[in-house]
Amino acid sequence: MTEIRYGLIGAGMMGQEHIRNLALLEGATVAALADPDDAMRHQSADLAGAAARAFGDYRDLLSWASAEDSLDALIIASPNHTHAGVLDDVLATPLPVLVEKPLCTTSADCVQVQERSAARMAPVWVAMEYRYIPPVAEILRAMQAGEIGQPHMLTIREHRFPFLEKVGDWNRFNRYTGGTLVEKCCHFFDLMRLFAGADPTRVFAVGGQAVNHLDESYQGERPDILDNAMVTVAFENGMNASLELCMFADGAYFQEDISVIGDAAKIEAKVPGPARFWPGGEERAAEVTFSPRDPKGPQDRPVAVDTHILEAGDHHGSTYYQHERFRDLIRAGSGQPDVTVEDGLWSVRMGEAAERSIQTGEAIRF
Ligand SMILES: NC(=O)c1ccc[n+]([C@@H]2O[C@H](COP(=O)([O-])OP(=O)(O)OC[C@H]3O[C@@H](n4cnc5c(N)ncnc54)[C@H](O)[C@@H]3O)[C@@H](O)[C@H]2O)c1
Structure with a gap:
């Protein structure tokens, strides 16, 4: 797998930081994004480029990805309180997942995610950019x-x-x-x-x-x-x-x-x-x-x-370097994420x- 096709769920401030960093990363393409907010969806679609599919509902993105085998990984950057519900659907896919921090808003929800991820083949990586x-x-x-x-x-x-x-x-x-x-x-x-x-x-x-x-x-x-x-x-x-x-x-x-x-x-x-x-x-x-x-x-x-890496986000380059490691894990096809669900919990x-x-x-x- 040379070019990795990412699907982004939640395309606000942090979602757009992911898009800008993936644009700098060799072998990465944002192939789809989902956001219910029209303004954010349009801004992000412009940033990601004409080839990226844009959806209002992330469940449509997941159905499209499953029907067309069109994605290699998912990134969740929707608000904290939506992570548990979004993960419920995302964990049912066979795709590697990068989920923004905090994994969920409560440790009880994190434990549920931990139980469900344990049965998965594909990795779940908690985005701890720092x-x-x-x-x-x-x-x-x-x-x-x-x-x-x-x-x-x-x-x-x-x-x-x-x-x-x-x-x-x-x-x-x-x-x-x-x-x-x-x-x-x-x-x-x-x-x-x-x-x-x-x-x-x-x-x-x-x-x-x-x-x-x-x-x-x-x-x-x-x-x-x-x-x-x-x-x-x-x-x-x-x-x-x-x-x-x-x-x-x-x-x-x-x-x-x-x-x-x-x-x-x-x-x-x-x-x-x-x-x-x-x-x-x-x-x-x-x-x-x-x-x-x-x-x-x-x-x-x-x-x-x-400087280009610094300019791609608000986190002193860390989003880029985290994506390098996540991409390498996806390419390897096996191995543990640097930041596990247990770390997120x-x-x-x-x-x-x-x-x-x-x-x-x-x-x-x-
Ligand atoms: N790692 C970091 O350093 C860092 C920094 C900032 C934000 N974050 C995390 O990123 C996530 C997003 O934060 P943000 O600052 O981009 O917020 P934001 O409000 O700018 O963007 C969130 C976007 O998600 C969309 N959204 C809401 N419900 C959705 C759903 N069900 N499906 C898809 N999209 C949905 C909203 O319309 C919005 O555009 C949060 O979990 C936040 O904690 C992490």
Whole structure:
């Protein structure tokens, strides 16, 4: 299989990021897309090109794919609360699937997906793009090469812009997103598990809605999503991690600051947010600093990313690099996804626990 034909379900902001990245990827074509929103469907069809079929209902896309054997893989980028229902139909196909995070809005739904995917031949890959942000990948490489010694502490700080406007305003309410710590922070909980190489044992969090969306109203209802939180996570191997999220800090130069400290060294990555929100709109470089304890002397490790790849999305090139790996898995015809349904389930479970900890004031044990 040289050219892989993708079908996209949900063609809004993230769906269009997938289209732009697949356009850069060798051996990839968006052959079809489905979106009930006319404006998004038309925008995405223009972006994907004349050869792409456009459907209003994803079930018509699936019927077409099955009748004509016209697709090799599916991507789900519809709103979070639709993932469980869409997956119900998609898992019945024989096609490899890339499903956007969070896998579902509740861990109970994720468990159902896990049970159904276990019986499938084709892979289900949960889209955890942050693993593929090049400076984040450099942290993992350095850890695996033993450069920081035995890792003990992991800190993730995200200081970013407020939630954007979405089609139908689905991201304003916990019942559609799963809650900010599921919707947004499942990425960071996934990174914590990846870096720790272990599962968590307990989570404690504080947080609130301090600034954002307080004066908004949707059919008389005010958004209930958190805009700030601090989360502490303990892992079964003794590693400890913390997350600091602030969604009204878009004046900060760097959006993510991620560090891991081992008994031999600290490594830290600083990643800028999307260029389109920064004055001038120019792409900016990330920074990685390696700080050994002996001999002392922090070292900068430049991580270059092609500008075209940076420009294809809001996630510092990660969507492209994730697609390279997903395409290679499809071509191989066998093997495990980098990010499994179990990984997707754990990231939702941790986000859910953090939300519950904020509500109850208690630490949540797994
Ligand atoms: N991995 C990341 O970094 C990242 C970043 C942004 C968004 N996302 C995820 O991508 C998904 C989409 O988010 P978005 O920002 O593009 O939202 P969006 O609102 O911009 O786009 C969602 C699109 O899905 C369409 N849609 C709604 N119901 C549908 C259905 N049943 N079938 C097909 N399409 C349907 C909507 O009309 C809309 O065009 C969400 O799960 C979100 O969490 C991931």
